Amino acid sequence: MAQLVRFGVSMDAELLAAFDEVIADRGYANRSEAIRDIVRDTIVRADWQGDDKPTVAALCVVYDHHAPDLSRRLASIQHEHTDEIVAALHVHLDAHDCLETIVLRGAPSLLRRLSDQIISTKGVKHGQLLATGAGPRLG
Ligand code: NI
Numbered sequence: 378m379a380q381l382v383r384f385g386v387s388m389d390a391e392l393l394a395a396f397d398e399v400i401a402d403r404g405y406a407n408r409s410e411a412i413r414d415i416v417r418d419t420i421v422r423a424d425w426q427g428d429d430k431p432t433v434a435a436l437c438v439v440y441d442h443h444a445p446d447l448s449r450r451l452a453s454i455q456h457e458h459t460d461e462i463v464a465a466l467h468v469h470l471d472a473h474d475c476l477e478t479i480v481l482r483g484a485p486s487l488l489r490r491l492s493d494q495i496i497s498t499k500g501v502k503h504g505q506l507l508a509t510g511a512g513p514r515l516g
Contacts, residue, residue, distance in 0.1 A: 379516065413516060421510035428486045433463075435507045436479045436492045443473055444500030451498060455479070458491055474502070 388396075400411040424430045442448050455462055461483040468476045479495070481488045489506070496504030 417510075417515045420514060421508070424510055425485045425508045428484055430485075431483055432485055432488070432508070432510050434481045434488050434492070434509060436481060436495060436504065437476065437507070438479070438495060438501050438504035439470070439474055439476050440498075440501045441473045442469075442475045447498065447500035448475075451477075451495065451501075454491075454495055454498070461487060461491055 396411075397408070400408065403411070405411040405414075421432075424432050438451075440447055440451070455465065461481050463480040463482050465480070466478045470476050481491065485508070488508075492504070492506040495501065496506075
């Protein structure tokens with residue numbers, strides 16, 4: 378088990394009260410758990426600003442599969458990036474729209490470029506990259 382370190386934090390009382398209110402609304406059991414999540418989020422954001430640590434992400438796109446040539450183009454992009462694409466989930470939302478969640482792994486700049494390429498493909502209605510992270514650095 379990892380070594381646990383305790384440390385003290387000085388903070389304005391009003392700021393702490395506002396923080397306690399927010400974390401209670403979100404369902405945190407205590408400040409420590411909320412602060413651990415903030416620290417992890419800070420590390421994930423820093424990793425995405427750099428480019429030296431491989432990371433993970435989920436790209437979610439919605440598109441009309443009737444758009445000319447779109448399904449073939451999206452499949453083609455994915456077949457060109459089998460090293461970065463771990464898995465894909467395809468849901469037929471209704472008679473027209475499809476939702477795809479594509480799980481990515483690799484260098485942040487590469488994942489961003491791949492995500493931009495997919496989202497900017499003509500006919501994709503909406504797309505969003507969830508840049509996240511994993512591994513021992515997150516505790
Ligand atoms: Ni579909």
